[in-house]
Amino acid sequence: MSANTNCILLVEDEKGIRNFILRSLESSGYQVVAAENGREAKEMFLAKCPDLVLLDLGLPDIDGVQLIPILRDWSNVPIIIVSARDQEAEKVRALDLGADDYITKPFGISELMARVRTALRHRGVSAASQPEEDEVFHIKDLVIDMGKHQVMKAGEEIHFTGTEFKSLALLAKHAGKVLTYDFILNQIWGPHAKSDNQILRVNMANIRRKLKENPAEPRYILTELGIGYRMLEDAE
Known part of the structure; x- marks a missing residue:
């Protein structure tokens, strides 16, 4: 594994999807930490200082949308929403709150990886x-x-x-x-x-x-x- 490996926080409550995305990211050389609810997401974000967040919105303890401003208060790392919600109003709300990108389930893993690479390239560091x-x-x-x-x-x-x-x-x-x-x-x-x-x-x-x-x-x-x-x- 190369010395510049980026750390990605994956927030997804559905075990099957979580494991699929996790394996795909790790096979591409990323370090991955996974959370299945909002509480774990906040704890891991502070403990691991990830370089990017993949965030599902339908979490069991909190609406993922509510997590966006919390994470954004701490950092400007890229946040990519991965959600089954495909209404335009949901996407606009998430982006207005500070998310950087939005991908709708079901999705192709190649598309997700391309979004991840793009977000990391454009990461908002001067x-x-x-x-x-x-x-x-x-x-x-x-x-x-x-x-x-x-x-x-x-x-x-x-x-x-x-x-x-x-x-x-x-x-x-x-x-x-x-x-x-x-x-x-x-x-x-x-x-x-x-x-x-x-x-x-x-x-x-x-x-x-x-x-x-x-x-x-x-x-x-x-x-x-x-x-x-x-x-x-x-x-x-």
């Missing part, structure tokens, strides 16, 4: 905030290669989700500088990201876990309490 494609950052024994979307630590490759990789690259680009919570949220999740920093804290915890970093003795990422994060430079 191009100006991203490092140059050919940049390679060296932080102690870390090598972050933007062109290859690859992270190496002491010669061994570490696999990150798309959001995790972008966060790490953003910190590396500004190594030695303090990046505020709001700045990181805006650059990675967009201007509509919720300002309580929960999704950012979870994302950073996932990055540190994969780097096997002890927060008490950080070698790579320093937390500036109440302010933000700073990538340590080689000289520190």
